[in-house]
Amino acid sequence: MKIAVCVKQIPDPADPGALDLETNTLKRDVKLILDESDSYGVEMALQLAESAGGGTVTLISMAPNAEVNGLRTALAMGADDAILISDEALAGTDALGTAKMLAKAIERVEADLVLTATESSDGYTGTVPAQISELLGIPSVTFAKEITVADGVVAVKRQTEAGYDDVTCPLPVLVSVTAGVVEPRYPSFKGIMGAKSKPVENLTVADLGFTAEQVGWAGGGQKITAVEAAAERGSGEVIVDEGEAYINIVSFLEELKVI
Amino acid sequence: MTMLWVHAEATDGKVATITLEMLAKARELAEHVGCVMVGDADAVAAELGAHGASIVFSTGDLDGGLAGPALAAGLAAAIGAGAIPDAILFGTTQDGRDIAGRLSVKLDAPVITNVVDLEAGEGSLIATEPIFGGVTNVKTVFTSDKPGIFLVRPKSFEAVSVDGGAAKVAPLAVPDLGATGGARVVNRHVEESDGPKLDEAAIVVSGGRGLGDAEKFSIIEDLAKALGGAAGASRAVVDAGWVPFSYQVGQTGKVVKPDLYIAAGISGATQHMVGMKGSKTIIAINKDSEAPIFGVADLGIVGDVHKVLPQLLEALANR
Numbered sequence: 001m002k003i004a005v006c007v008k009q010i011p012d013p014a015d016p017g018a019l020d021l022e023t024n025t026l027k028r029d030v031k032l033i034l035d036e037s038d039s040y041g042v043e044m045a046l047q048l049a050e051s052a053g054g055g056t057v058t059l060i061s062m063a064p065n066a067e068v069n070g071l072r073t074a075l076a077m078g079a080d081d082a083i084l085i086s087d088e089a090l091a092g093t094d095a096l097g098t099a100k101m102l103a104k105a106i107e108r109v110e111a112d113l114v115l116t117a118t119e120s121s122d123g124y125t126g127t128v129p130a131q132i133s134e135l136l137g138i139p140s141v142t143f144a145k146e147i148t149v150a151d152g153v154v155a156v157k158r159q160t161e162a163g164y165d166d167v168t169c170p171l172p173v174l175v176s177v178t179a180g181v182v183e184p185r186y187p188s189f190k191g192i193m194g195a196k197s198k199p200v201e202n203l204t205v206a207d208l209g210f211t212a213e214q215v216g217w218a219g220g221g222q223k224i225t226a227v228e229a230a231a232e233r234g235s236g237e238v239i240v241d242e243g244e245a246y247i248n249i250v251s252f253l254e255e256l257k258v259i
Numbered sequence: 260m261t262m263l264w265v266h267a268e269a270t271d272g273k274v275a276t277i278t279l280e281m282l283a284k285a286r287e288l289a290e291h292v293g294c295v296m297v298g299d300a301d302a303v304a305a306e307l308g309a310h311g312a313s314i315v316f317s318t319g320d321l322d323g324g325l326a327g328p329a330l331a332a333g334l335a336a337a338i339g340a341g342a343i344p345d346a347i348l349f350g351t352t353q354d355g356r357d358i359a360g361r362l363s364v365k366l367d368a369p370v371i372t373n374v375v376d377l378e379a380g381e382g383s384l385i386a387t388e389p390i391f392g393g394v395t396n397v398k399t400v401f402t403s404d405k406p407g408i409f410l411v412r413p414k415s416f417e418a419v420s421v422d423g424g425a426a427k428v429a430p431l432a433v434p435d436l437g438a439t440g441g442a443r444v445v446n447r448h449v450e451e452s453d454g455p456k457l458d459e460a461a462i463v464v465s466g467g468r469g470l471g472d473a474e475k476f477s478i479i480e481d482l483a484k485a486l487g488g489a490a491g492a493s494r495a496v497v498d499a500g501w502v503p504f505s506y507q508v509g510q511t512g513k514v515v516k517p518d519l520y521i522a523a524g525i526s527g528a529t530q531h532m533v534g535m536k537g538s539k540t541i542i543a544i545n546k547d548s549e550a551p552i553f554g555v556a557d558l559g560i561v562g563d564v565h566k567v568l569p570q571l572l573e574a575l576a577n578r
Contacts, residue, residue: 013529019395096369099360121530124510125372126351127410130327130360139441140327143353145504159504160353162270163450167325169442178511180498221369221405225380226398230389233536233555240548241562246570249542252558256540258462258486258519259578 001055001149003045004111005079006102006132007038009063009070010122024224025092025217026122032063034070037117039184040177042074045115047182048149056080060105062098064091068200075195076187082198083108087205092217095123099131101215104208106136113154114174118143129176140174141167145181260289260379266330266349266358267294267315272302276458277350279310279418281411285348286311286421288379293426295334295347297326300428308426310418316431327357328439333431334358335365338406346384346407348377359408361439368405375415383407392529393536413458413514414537450503455489457506462488463517465508465535466496469524469545469564473501478568479523485575491515493525509534524564527552544568 009032019026042059049055059074059082066086075082083105090101106114114136119126133140145164146157154173158165187195205215213219239245253259263285268275278294285292293314294300294307300317307315318333334347347362349355351373363370375396376387383400384407390397401407457463464486466479476496483490491513492506508515509531520538525531527543527550535541536555543556544567553559560567 019390019397024397094369095360095372096363096367099364118511125370125410126356127360127363127370127372130357131364134328134331134361134364134439137438139325139439140357141325141442142327142357158353158444160447161275161505163448163503163505165444165448166446167442167444173441178504179494180500221403222371222399222401224397224399225385228396228398230393230396235554235559236557238548238553238556238559238561241560241567243566245560245562246567246574248558249544249560249567249571250574252542253486253519256519259575 001049001052001113002109002111003049003055003057003113003115004060004106004109005038005041005045005057006060006114006116007042007070007074008035008120009033009061009067010035010120013121019227021227023092023217024227032067032070034073035117035121037119037121037179038074039077040179040181041115041117042077042079043182043184044147044177046078048113048147052149058083058109058111060102060109061085062090062101064088066202071200072195073187075198076191077185078191080198082200083203084200085203085205085208089205089212089216092220093215094220094222095125095127096131097215097219099128099135100210101205101208102128103132103135105203106132112171113149114172116174116176118176118178129174133174136174138172138174139169140176141169142176144175144177147175147177147181260345260384262291262293262344263289264293264295264344264347265312266347266355267296267303267307268350268352268354269296269298269303272299274303274306275350276418277352277411277413280413280416281348281350282307282310282312283419284377284416288377288384289345293344295330295431297321297330304428305425308423309420311421311423312426314427314429316429318431318433323443323445324440325357325442325444326354327361328436329433330358331361331365332436333433334362336434337431338366344406346409348409348411351410351412355410359410363408366405366408368403368408369401370408370410371399371401372410374409374411377409384409389533393533414516450505452505454484457489457491457508458513458515460489461517462486462519463491463508463515463538464488464521464523465491465493465525466523467493467525468495469526470496471565473499475565476501478572481572482521482568485572488517493528493531522552523568525552526550527555
């Protein structure tokens with residue numbers, strides 16, 4: 001079974017981002033890491049390939065620069081190889097443009113199964129999985145909390161507002177996974193050393209048959225007209241509990257007339 | 260705006276709150292408001308009409324097929340045939356994202372996501388979206404003349420009925436979906452919970468990783484019950500499998516705006532904060548005095564949830 005996993009390299013969430021006010025794009029001059037949300041898809045792919053008795057796990061990623069730090073993490077977990085679409089022209093590319101690039105790269109892999117997260121931790125548009133599926137002309141099952149594959153059919157427990165649905169679908173299919181679908185492994189020392197020599201193919205926008213004008217900020221079809229600070233929520237009293245702070249809560253609840 | 264379409268979602272003949280919220284805003288912005296949906300439109304035409312929709316286009320029952328490919332294909336075909344709305348509003352839900360994503364490919368038009376406000380601009384809607392966990396707002400417009408596709412976050416607008424008459428029901432034809440229609444729902448599971456619904460409760464008590472382990476979560480349920488509220492949880496706790504996803508408050512889970520939100524053992528990751536920052540009053544209990552949650556709390560208690568919560572419960576029981 002050939003599995004493609006879309007992964008994103010993002011600025012460390014612990015290191016808050018900033019908007020470049022001249023270009024209205026995210027500043028990405030910090031070191032990028034593997035989006036934690038994507039580690040679930042990588043783990044799921046590795047487990048599915050294993051239970052299928054073999055297969056390949058190819059990472060598909062896109063970044064304006066040639067960053068590979070996050071990809072090496074996923075390769076160290078056990079992925080076989082990676083395709084990185086990197087091109088300066090990609091700066092400012094929106095979700096649809098991103099999906100177009102990723103879909104073109106996935107076509108090269110001829111994957112039976114495409115895995116993604118439900119949304120990235122930094123952009124969280126949550127539309128890329130459906131967009132990739134539509135571009136590839138394949139079905140999709142989003143928000144999976146459990147996946148099994150047997151006899152060319154994927155069975156998914158799909159999270160819903162009310163609970164979950166059992167969904168089945170023939171391959172090839174795209175499945176987006178929720179955090180918690182599996183417990184991602186930590187890369188072993190051997191894995192980390194081995195990852196350094198695993199193949200990472202670099203592709204440009206032109207390699208995928210697109211021009212620079214079709215991607216980036218110009219290709220987006222939307223523009224930011226204003227950036228403003230949101231109304232700040234002030235904080236109130238903070239009390240260190242010395243055994244009786246619950247009394248403060250009780251009187252606060254009384255003030256609110258909750259009790 | 261002349262015409263806006265709102266994606267309607269419903270369960271057992273009851274329209275989802277997010278749909279009614281979007282209808283309230285759409286009514287304000289456009290002369291004509293229509294709904295688009297999958298499933299039984301007759302069952303909800305009265306409620307949608309009461310909230311301002313004059314017409315409901317429905318694909319009808321999909322026989323286990325998923326909404327994403329079917330409604331996107333139906334909408335694209337209708338738009339191609341000349342029924343062109345100024346914009347289509349979808350709720351930020353599982354199906355809303357699926358449909359909006361697929362439709363955006365069909366129309367080759369982008370989606371503006373995480374919308375918390377919409378206003379009329381010159382010939383186009385101006386959307387407001389919070390970024391960096393709500394510290395900054397950006398306003399965005401579409402630059403093409405294609406119908407705008409917006410994904411709206413729950414609790415952005417207030418649902419208000421205008422006592423309109425029932426909406427007219429019209430069929431929305433779904434073209435052959437080919438491979439994209441391959442997925443089938445074979446079984447639905449509803450995870451029941453007692454008490455008020457999380458996103459509708461006036462009081463929400465949420466627990467986080469600071470509780471230590473799954474067994475300790477019962478104290479959150481107990482406090483929620485004692486206050487007549489609903490229990491919620493941070494993503495960390497849901498990911499760890501302590502409680503079902505239906506408990507999750509945050510970017511990926513439910514957006515709540517209760518009168519009172521109590522966060523116990525929750526540090527306040529961005530992911531969580533965007534789902535509860537709109538609460539009227541917030542009480543936070545956490546042992547780390549540096550936890551970001553204290554930055555939005557009206558009352559912050561730096562302490563051990565395992566000590567403070569039992570004491571609080573006992574005090575409430577003795578009243």
